[in-house]
Amino acid sequence: MSTRRNFIRTVCSGALGASCVGMNHARILADEPTAGTSNKLGKMNLSFKPYLLTLRHAFGVAGVTRTETMGVQVEIECDGVVGYGEASMPPYLSESTESVLAFLKRVNLEQFNSPFEMDDILTYVDGICDNNAAAKASIDLALHDLVGKLIGQPWWRIWGLNKEKTPTTMYTIGIDVPEKVMEKTREAKNFEILKVKLGRDKKSDREMIESVRAVSDRPIAVDANQGWKDKIYALEMVEWLHEQGVVFVEQPMKKTKLDDIAWITERSPLPIMADESLQRLTDIQRLRGAFSGINIKLMKCTGLREAWKMLNLARALDMKVMVGCMTETSCAISAAAQLSPAVDWADLDGNLLISNDCFEGVKTAPNGKLLLSDKPGLGIEKLDKPINRLDTII
Numbered sequence: 001m002s003t004r005r006n007f008i009r010t011v012c013s014g015a016l017g018a019s020c021v022g023m024n025h026a027r028i029l030a031d032e033p034t035a036g037t038s039n040k041l042g043k044m045n046l047s048f049k050p051y052l053l054t055l056r057h058a059f060g061v062a063g064v065t066r067t068e069t070m071g072v073q074v075e076i077e078c079d080g081v082v083g084y085g086e087a088s089m090p091p092y093l094s095e096s097t098e099s100v101l102a103f104l105k106r107v108n109l110e111q112f113n114s115p116f117e118m119d120d121i122l123t124y125v126d127g128i129c130d131n132n133a134a135a136k137a138s139i140d141l142a143l144h145d146l147v148g149k150l151i152g153q154p155w156w157r158i159w160g161l162n163k164e165k166t167p168t169t170m171y172t173i174g175i176d177v178p179e180k181v182m183e184k185t186r187e188a189k190n191f192e193i194l195k196v197k198l199g200r201d202k203k204s205d206r207e208m209i210e211s212v213r214a215v216s217d218r219p220i221a222v223d224a225n226q227g228w229k230d231k232i233y234a235l236e237m238v239e240w241l242h243e244q245g246v247v248f249v250e251q252p253m254k255k256t257k258l259d260d261i262a263w264i265t266e267r268s269p270l271p272i273m274a275d276e277s278l279q280r281l282t283d284i285q286r287l288r289g290a291f292s293g294i295n296i297k298l299m300k301c302t303g304l305r306e307a308w309k310m311l312n313l314a315r316a317l318d319m320k321v322m323v324g325c326m327t328e329t330s331c332a333i334s335a336a337a338q339l340s341p342a343v344d345w346a347d348l349d350g351n352l353l354i355s356n357d358c359f360e361g362v363k364t365a366p367n368g369k370l371l372l373s374d375k376p377g378l379g380i381e382k383l384d385k386p387i388n389r390l391d392t393i394i
């Protein structure tokens with residue numbers, strides 16, 4: 001064991017504190033003498049570049065359809081160890097490739113002595129400006145990956161989670177014509193739970209569900225993406241969906257219609273989950289009662305540091321928790337998967353929806369169960385050649 005490695009482990013025990021360093025790590029520390037170490041970690045080097053993600057199928061939600069989407073890949077290097085992060089910017093949020101790159105150019109990590117100053121670093125990054133959550137998340141993810149690698153532990157273990165408790169991820173069926181919906185559903189035939197996008201009119205929404213049901217009797221989660229205009233109609237749809245084997249409904253109406261959503265939730269036979277109504281930690285308290293639970297997405301909440309706090313606050317408020325994603329590579333999906341043993345549902349199929357995934361990370365079993373590894377950090381490795389991941393599991 002090198003002197004530098006001993007130094008890293010000594011530093012991390014102080015930086016992270018006993019509360020978040022599990023027994024496994026304590027044992028590693030005890031095994032290795034640290035007296036006399038004097039090496040210091042070098043400065044952190046930040047680099048980033050755009051990366052165009054190509055979609056397997058044109059993807060439709062209420063209001064927009066797309067065939068590709070731009071992301072930004074981020075690296076933070078320190079003493080030869082590289083942490084990877086990613087920003088993904090769906091069109092319905094306010095970030096673009098240009099805004100993410102402009103934000104990242106403003107980030108100066110050289111002012112910090114060590115990646116283990118995570119809380120100071122991420123507080124500084126969050127304070128650079130008000131918005132830019134995905135850009136902030138890309139730094140947060142790269143830093144978590146780097147620190148986990150320096151410690152030699154994955155984040156699920158640092159948080160004290162049990163990797164056997166990961167849920168099965170949903171596989172998303174976007175809005176499309178019946179033949180395409182049936183084709184996509186057949187493609188996902190082994191997944192234990194499907195997620196179906198609704199939010200148009202009664203005829204189209206029922207046709208979507210009936211197309212899925214024509215080829216699958218698996219449980220369905222529904223995402224209305226704020227699409228329903230009227231609370232009485234929305235409740236009628238929720239009751240009909242309950243009869244169709246739906247397990248929850250996400251964001252039935254516009255985020256501004258909180259009173260109407262609370263009215264639906266009070267009467268609904270199904271949990272009503274918040275997505276667009278929710279961004280960050282400070283939003284959760286006011287949503288209690290209006291929704292049954294929250295959908296945490298790293299790109300909206302600035303990354304894993306805040307996501308972990310959100311998960312714990314929601315639990316303390318007796319709310320259900322799911323972890324969701326954008327269309328993104330196995331880098332960001334593996335980051336979100338680190339939290340997944342602690343959630344009720346996972347919607348982490350963003351890497352399965354693209355044909356050029358450039359990371360190896362969390363695996364998906366044929367039934368959709370997320371398979372976390374013991375690899376440190378986010379549990380990822382960069383691939384030389386991008387792959388079409390869904391081809392590898394079905």
Ligand code: MG
Pocket residue numbers: 223225250251275276295
């Ligand atoms: Mg949603």
